[in-house]
Amino acid sequence: MIKSASLQKVTSLKIPSPMANRQWMEGLRNAILPLLGLALFLVLWNIAAKNIITSLGQFPGPTQVYEQTINLWQEHNSEQEKAAKFYERQEQRNAARLEADPTYEPRIRPYTGAPTFFDQIWTSLYTVSVGFIIASLFAVPIGIVCGLSKSAYAAINPLIQLFKPVSPLAWLPLVTMVVSAVYVTDDPFFSKSFLTSAFTVALCCLWPTLINTAVGVSSIPNDLVNVSKVLRLNAFAHVVKIVLPASIPMIFTGLRLSLGIGWMVLIAAEMLAQNPGLGKFVWDEFQNGSSDSLARIMVAVLVIGAIGFVLDRLMLLLQRKVSWDKSANLR
Amino acid sequence: MKTHLEISNVGIEFPTPKGPFVALQDVNLKIDKGEFISLIGHSGCGKSTVLNIVAGLYQATEGGVILENKEVNEPGPERAVVFQNHSLLPWLTAYQNVELAVKQTCKHMSKKEKQDWILHNLELVHMTHAKDKLPGEVSGGMKQRVGIARALSMEPQVLLMDEPFGALDALTRAHLQDSLMEIHASLGNTVIMITHDVDEAVLLSDRIVMMTNGPSATIGEILPVKLERPRNRIQLADNAEYNHYRHEVLSFLYEKQRKVEPVSPKTSAQKDESTSDAA
Numbered sequence: 001m002i003k004s005a006s007l008q009k010v011t012s013l014k015i016p017s018p019m020a021n022r023q024w025m026e027g028l029r030n031a032i033l034p035l036l037g038l039a040l041f042l043v044l045w046n047i048a049a050k051n052i053i054t055s056l057g058q059f060p061g062p063t064q065v066y067e068q069t070i071n072l073w074q075e076h077n078s079e080q081e082k083a084a085k086f087y088e089r090q091e092q093r094n095a096a097r098l099e100a101d102p103t104y105e106p107r108i109r110p111y112t113g114a115p116t117f118f119d120q121i122w123t124s125l126y127t128v129s130v131g132f133i134i135a136s137l138f139a140v141p142i143g144i145v146c147g148l149s150k151s152a153y154a155a156i157n158p159l160i161q162l163f164k165p166v167s168p169l170a171w172l173p174l175v176t177m178v179v180s181a182v183y184v185t186d187d188p189f190f191s192k193s194f195l196t197s198a199f200t201v202a203l204c205c206l207w208p209t210l211i212n213t214a215v216g217v218s219s220i221p222n223d224l225v226n227v228s229k230v231l232r233l234n235a236f237a238h239v240v241k242i243v244l245p246a247s248i249p250m251i252f253t254g255l256r257l258s259l260g261i262g263w264m265v266l267i268a269a270e271m272l273a274q275n276p277g278l279g280k281f282v283w284d285e286f287q288n289g290s291s292d293s294l295a296r297i298m299v300a301v302l303v304i305g306a307i308g309f310v311l312d313r314l315m316l317l318l319q320r321k322v323s324w325d326k327s328a329n330l331r
Numbered sequence: 332m333k334t335h336l337e338i339s340n341v342g343i344e345f346p347t348p349k350g351p352f353v354a355l356q357d358v359n360l361k362i363d364k365g366e367f368i369s370l371i372g373h374s375g376c377g378k379s380t381v382l383n384i385v386a387g388l389y390q391a392t393e394g395g396v397i398l399e400n401k402e403v404n405e406p407g408p409e410r411a412v413v414f415q416n417h418s419l420l421p422w423l424t425a426y427q428n429v430e431l432a433v434k435q436t437c438k439h440m441s442k443k444e445k446q447d448w449i450l451h452n453l454e455l456v457h458m459t460h461a462k463d464k465l466p467g468e469v470s471g472g473m474k475q476r477v478g479i480a481r482a483l484s485m486e487p488q489v490l491l492m493d494e495p496f497g498a499l500d501a502l503t504r505a506h507l508q509d510s511l512m513e514i515h516a517s518l519g520n521t522v523i524m525i526t527h528d529v530d531e532a533v534l535l536s537d538r539i540v541m542m543t544n545g546p547s548a549t550i551g552e553i554l555p556v557k558l559e560r561p562r563n564r565i566q567l568a569d570n571a572e573y574n575h576y577r578h579e580v581l582s583f584l585y586e587k588q589r590k591v592e593p594v595s596p597k598t599s600a601q602k603d604e605s606t607s608d609a610a
Contacts, residue, residue: 226412226414230410324421
């Protein structure tokens with residue numbers, strides 16, 4: 001009697017508590033360990049930075065980088081204020097001239113101040129998106145063809161293997177010259193540096209999507225292909241209804257790899273092509289050579305990393321939305 | 332009765348690095364409309380290959396298949412296949428999976444008629460309650476039911492089933508066998524079913540076609556099952572006639588066509604299996 005009573009006590013009270021405890025510990029570990037890693041990194045960075053003296057002064061530690069982040073933000077704000085005032089002045093002037101002369105056609109001239117760090121982030125994001133989209137528009141259809149037809153794959157595979165390892169820096173001079181030669185207009189909608197960077201990105205992030213799409217398409221279960229045959233789906237319906245959905249997870253794996261590569265390539269391309277993005281920011285700061293330059297470059301490094309991470313997460317979100325396979329790699 | 336489906340002198344060879352491998356030879360079978368045929372034999376004997384030739388997924392090297400006086404050369408919905416592992420499209424719900432087949436095969440129907448037809452077929456296999464579930468969300472038996480509904484919705488002249496219940500547990504299998512008998516009784520489809528299960532063959536079939544072991548497999552014996560329909564598995568358990576049929580099939584499989592299990596990995600029997608399963 002006593003035994004059973006005590007047993008009940010044990011089961012009703014003690015059992016849930018270690019469970020809850022373990023969950024709590026788990027949550028704690030998930031929250032604390034990354035913070036611990038980050039803290040350790042900051043400490044090591046600080047110590048290392050203090051011991052590296054360059055010709056531009058001491059290597060920036062976390063505090064200098066923090067200061068420069070604030071600086072860049074303030075520069076951005078003041079530049080925006082200047083731009084706003086510039087447009088305001090123009091409008092006032094135009095209104096005054098219009099009053100004096102009703103036939104006057106008012107014109108607004110764009111503000112031509114130097115782009116700030118945050119403008120440059122947008123330029124980079126825009127450039128990488130264009131390059132990535134161009135690449136995907138080619139890579140997915142070609143990948144599907146390669147996956148469907150062994151002959152097409154045999155024909156294209158050597159080219160893939162040949163061009164896949166080529167560095168963006170090798171492509172860039174060629175792309176630059178081709179863009180200059182081909183894109184000749186008096187009123188260019190795109191700047192040449194933008195096109196050069198975007199095409200270089202496209203050339204380098206073609207391959208992961210192409211290869212993964214081809215593998216995804218060629219590994220569709222034979223039974224699903226047989227279903228399509230029994231239903232006598234035509235080639236188009238076969239691709240749209242069977243092939244594409246079945247290989248969506250692999251296509252996205254490729255797209256995520258491609259976007260990561262594209263973002264990495266972009267910085268190098270912008271440096272050389274002088275596209276006003278983060279690559280140019282880093283290059284200009286390096287050429288500038290002030291005592292703050294290294295800290296500002298370090299800010300750019302961290303921002304580049306953070307944006308790369310966010311882009312990857314966005315692709316993952318998109319994949320979860322589009323793909324039927326909700327359990328697909330969540331890393 | 333006039334012959335509905337004729338498998339005439341069918342033979343097939345698969346090219347291998349060591350020269351052509353003859354998987355099937357001289358397979359002859361005439362099937363009447365509405366007949367339920369089981370193909371039984373040891374694994375690797377080419378049952379699936381026969382089915383795939385009738386389905387049009389394989390081309391016979393010799394002979395051919397004639398359905399309603401027309402030669403079969405390519406796959407088509409009039410010979411719907413129920414695959415062993417259901418092969419539903421995992422990104423479509425049960426309803427949408429059937430819909431894909433209906434849209435493709437019943438183009439003459441109006442939108443409403445199609446909808447009703449899809450629901451009717453799901454009802455036949457008792458899957459209306461789970462019509463909006465994805466295949467990943469339902470059990471193996473339910474997936475196979477949807478696979479059968481999809482095949483039935485094509486209004487096939489011949490229903491081909493490749494070990495439809497092979498991957499299911501015994502209870503679910505019995506349940507689906509009963510469903511299949513019900514459907515066959517009401518729709519009168521011609522069915523060719525591959526099975527490994529002797530009880531299943533005797534319970535469901537009008538004729539059991541027993542195949543010899545490969546290579547060069549062919550039809551060994553054909554056993555007509557003259558049990559009265561509707562058949563009830565519990566009553567038949569003690570039925571002498573039923574047990575006689577069962578005995579016939581078992582003795583064919585285990586006495587006349589005893590399969591010698593290969594010890595070394597590269598015997599012809601295994602090669603047969605790998606080629607015929609490579610579909």
